[in-house]
Amino acid sequence: MSEQALPQAMVAAPPRQRAAIPFGVMLAISWLVFMVGVALLADVIRPYGITTMDLRARLQPPIGFGGDWLHPLGTDELGRDVFSRLVESIRMSLLIAFGATIIAAVFGTTMGFLAAHFRGWVEQAVLMLIDFQASMPFLILALSVLAFFGNSLPLFICLMGLYGWERHARISRGLAIAANAQGYAAAVRQLGAQPMRIYMKHVLPNIASTLIVAATLSFPEVVLLESGLSFLGLGVQPPMTSLGNMVGYGREYITRAPWILLSPSVVIVLTTLSVSILGDWLRDRLDPTLT
Amino acid sequence: MSLLSLDGVSRVYATRRGLFGRPVPVRAVDHVSFSVAPGRTLGIVGESGCGKSTTGRVALGIERPSEGHVMFEGAPMPAPGTPGWRHMRARLQLVHQDPLGAMDRRLTVAAQVEEPLEIHGIGDKTERRDRVAALLRDVGLRADLAQRHPHELSGGQRQRAVLARALATDPALLVADEPVSALDVSIQAQVINMLTDLQEARGIAMLFISHDLKVVRQISHEVAVMYLGRVVEQGDPEAIFADPLHPYSRALVSAIPVPGPRRIERVVLTGDPPNPADRPSGCAFHPRCPVAVAACAQVVPELRHAADGRLVACHLVPEASLLKAA
Amino acid sequence: MLRFVATRLGRALLTITLVVTFAFIVLRLSGDPALIIMSPDAPPEALAAFREAWGLDEPIWLQYLKYFTAILQGELGQSFRDGRPAIELVAERIPATLMLTLPALALKVGLGIPAGMYAALHRNSMTDRVVMTFAVAGFTVPSFVLGLLLVLVFAVQLGWLPSGGQDGWRSVILPVIAMGLGGAGVLARFTRSAMLEVLGQPYIRTASAKGVPWGLVVRGHALPNAAIPTVTVVGFMVGSLMAGAVVVESVFSWPGVGRLMVVAVANRDLAVVQCILLLVSATMVTSNLIVDLLYGVLDPRLRGTAPAGGGH
Numbered sequence: 001m002s003e004q005a006l007p008q009a010m011v012a013a014p015p016r017q018r019a020a021i022p023f024g025v026m027l028a029i030s031w032l033v034f035m036v037g038v039a040l041l042a043d044v045i046r047p048y049g050i051t052t053m054d055l056r057a058r059l060q061p062p063i064g065f066g067g068d069w070l071h072p073l074g075t076d077e078l079g080r081d082v083f084s085r086l087v088e089s090i091r092m093s094l095l096i097a098f099g100a101t102i103i104a105a106v107f108g109t110t111m112g113f114l115a116a117h118f119r120g121w122v123e124q125a126v127l128m129l130i131d132f133q134a135s136m137p138f139l140i141l142a143l144s145v146l147a148f149f150g151n152s153l154p155l156f157i158c159l160m161g162l163y164g165w166e167r168h169a170r171i172s173r174g175l176a177i178a179a180n181a182q183g184y185a186a187a188v189r190q191l192g193a194q195p196m197r198i199y200m201k202h203v204l205p206n207i208a209s210t211l212i213v214a215a216t217l218s219f220p221e222v223v224l225l226e227s228g229l230s231f232l233g234l235g236v237q238p239p240m241t242s243l244g245n246m247v248g249y250g251r252e253y254i255t256r257a258p259w260i261l262l263s264p265s266v267v268i269v270l271t272t273l274s275v276s277i278l279g280d281w282l283r284d285r286l287d288p289t290l291t
Numbered sequence: 292m293s294l295l296s297l298d299g300v301s302r303v304y305a306t307r308r309g310l311f312g313r314p315v316p317v318r319a320v321d322h323v324s325f326s327v328a329p330g331r332t333l334g335i336v337g338e339s340g341c342g343k344s345t346t347g348r349v350a351l352g353i354e355r356p357s358e359g360h361v362m363f364e365g366a367p368m369p370a371p372g373t374p375g376w377r378h379m380r381a382r383l384q385l386v387h388q389d390p391l392g393a394m395d396r397r398l399t400v401a402a403q404v405e406e407p408l409e410i411h412g413i414g415d416k417t418e419r420r421d422r423v424a425a426l427l428r429d430v431g432l433r434a435d436l437a438q439r440h441p442h443e444l445s446g447g448q449r450q451r452a453v454l455a456r457a458l459a460t461d462p463a464l465l466v467a468d469e470p471v472s473a474l475d476v477s478i479q480a481q482v483i484n485m486l487t488d489l490q491e492a493r494g495i496a497m498l499f500i501s502h503d504l505k506v507v508r509q510i511s512h513e514v515a516v517m518y519l520g521r522v523v524e525q526g527d528p529e530a531i532f533a534d535p536l537h538p539y540s541r542a543l544v545s546a547i548p549v550p551g552p553r554r555i556e557r558v559v560l561t562g563d564p565p566n567p568a569d570r571p572s573g574c575a576f577h578p579r580c581p582v583a584v585a586a587c588a589q590v591v592p593e594l595r596h597a598a599d600g601r602l603v604a605c606h607l608v609p610e611a612s613l614l615k616a617a
Numbered sequence: 618m619l620r621f622v623a624t625r626l627g628r629a630l631l632t633i634t635l636v637v638t639f640a641f642i643v644l645r646l647s648g649d650p651a652l653i654i655m656s657p658d659a660p661p662e663a664l665a666a667f668r669e670a671w672g673l674d675e676p677i678w679l680q681y682l683k684y685f686t687a688i689l690q691g692e693l694g695q696s697f698r699d700g701r702p703a704i705e706l707v708a709e710r711i712p713a714t715l716m717l718t719l720p721a722l723a724l725k726v727g728l729g730i731p732a733g734m735y736a737a738l739h740r741n742s743m744t745d746r747v748v749m750t751f752a753v754a755g756f757t758v759p760s761f762v763l764g765l766l767l768v769l770v771f772a773v774q775l776g777w778l779p780s781g782g783q784d785g786w787r788s789v790i791l792p793v794i795a796m797g798l799g800g801a802g803v804l805a806r807f808t809r810s811a812m813l814e815v816l817g818q819p820y821i822r823t824a825s826a827k828g829v830p831w832g833l834v835v836r837g838h839a840l841p842n843a844a845i846p847t848v849t850v851v852g853f854m855v856g857s858l859m860a861g862a863v864v865v866e867s868v869f870s871w872p873g874v875g876r877l878m879v880v881a882v883a884n885r886d887l888a889v890v891q892c893i894l895l896l897v898s899a900t901m902v903t904s905n906l907i908v909d910l911l912y913g914v915l916d917p918r919l920r921g922t923a924p925a926g927g928g929h
Binding site for chain 1: 351353378379381384392394395397406410411453
């Protein structure tokens, strides 16, 4: 007993609309690709080591302001090449930002799923943690932890990773509860699937787009947070260098050699701007009512 | 030997009025007993809120009964979420009202129909693929639809896909909770016919839950009418439809639109629809019953055998103590 | 209504308790509290007295209780560096910080909200785009970069304003701008979308169709409804004020609580850090509470009692 056979054309799905990517978003994506490229190829691009000092060439201005091609972005007070340090800083800051965002996403999503799956007191505990995290300015919390535990890079990355987990937790909990209540998750559970399978194979892929958008919100905020802390001297410690770090050092020489802090500042602003633009566009594209 | 049997099953929810009110127990299902024989269909009808969906869920083991027992294939139903319960899913399945919600919109129909086979480890890759193709044929879905996504199908096609998925592990019992309520009338008929054909071919027992009497009549070998969590009448469908004994069944049956002169006078119920949180005393139907007497407000009527073997829970229907049980 | 206030108050107290607990846990985890709160070279008798006072040899829940009561009494330990009670050190810097944070808040609200509303009312006009561009710049440019740029332009190049220190009314200008401009941008963006959402509602069209002058529609209908989410965001900004103060005070060498925090963290002067942490959380919780209560006042929908009837 088969259905009425409808003409093939009527049954075929409508072609997907391919919207053109706006110019601004293209620029943002290009900048980000450029940044990632620089970070990956840092060792190859960098003409000098980050601690290589050239004491005869201290505080040299960049190209166009009296400097030469030997040090295209100038040098700092110890004769270290600003360009090389910038490249290395980009790698460090991006590494921290990616690492932290991924940690926050994984931790937050897991907590959200745990809360949605077990309900009861587990959920209440998670909600309380979320409220606690959301009610304190993270910078103050981070400063406290750094004061108590000192500073080492792995600890620092984990600390940054705690930023924004509550956003992911809220989202994944809400969406998992909605999926669990009725719908595909309940149906698959009814088929006899283990909870792990339900979450990994069904719930997670379906909420991935929303989580990605949330991650693009956290990413620039982590960059700003890390650079702020490094600027204060409490983040990435020397001899390692990061964007905020460089701005912090450059502050001393703001009158004599402003280029030291300007290049990392520009990179910070452009990077956070690009990710924000990309995130906004993704959010519009992946709007839940459309997918 | 019955396949599924419920014995004195009740399901009570604890709810609260407002934030600081006393907890109020809500009896969604109240002392329901019935059994389903292999290869036969039991239809359950009633209004929204009468507890039929909850009964279906308890029968499947998705919820634990607060009182009573559920036995499936001679063994007690394991607690939900346990490995035993999960294994049993291969033997009984659920189809419910919203096929779009029941499917993952990211996966193809074929992948989803195959999923139960994956979960229960049935067959290898090629065997599973063949089985999926056979299932799709059985439910009347064209093979090229298998690679589509659920939102690209029509409502009727989706429901067939859900059905194919439910049948993948060759279950002994299928619980269908309003499976055709969201479909157009013409498609309803097709799907109902398909269900009866499948039942004949595979010998599947069915628990068919619906508020739509016409549909239930077509497909059931036995019908139970529920009101506020209790079964008020149970028996042969044709008998109940031709001559409903319980006043509530009378009202339901009389509301079915029929062409030509009516056989049964239209009974219009007065009063508010039932609220399980606020059960009337005695017979739950008495506030709306056109023929209620004083006893109805005081004593809860038990299910007793009536003249032709039916079970009826009404003080006004004489018990046939001389006839044997149907 | 009473229930509403009670639950909010309860939640506020719970959060403060959590923060104190957090501080307690972190303090215990990071080493011997006696050595930490007092300095490592305090005389052994002082350490022993401290241990006794804080009950460090007693079961952990008793320690927690004592810790809690000590905090309530304002006993927060002494600073490493100059031995004065931490709470004194912090308290004397609060006025300096307020001198920056309050004008900054005023700037955020006074600039951000009107800008956002104007942008919403003149959607897609040139002004709208300009406002939005500035707004985006507001949250992508970190406050320390903004601060340094301001110093570079106004102090170094133009020499109009001092580059740091607390020194007369002129020295307030740049720090306040650095702290407030970013938040003004965020608030402008938020107000704009809140306004746009309200303006798109059917009741606005109805009022306008009834012949009510547009200005009155905006003032009487749009603004009060857009105010509700805006108030919430402003409340949250109080928290970020503190975080902003930390950074900006360092950029401008401003002797406030923020700067003290940075110095204390660098020196691991934990008594001071703990004190500031508790101060900030108390401020945040209070402001959240006020926002919650204000929310209840502004939004009549929240004021009603919960409807009777069981759950689903």
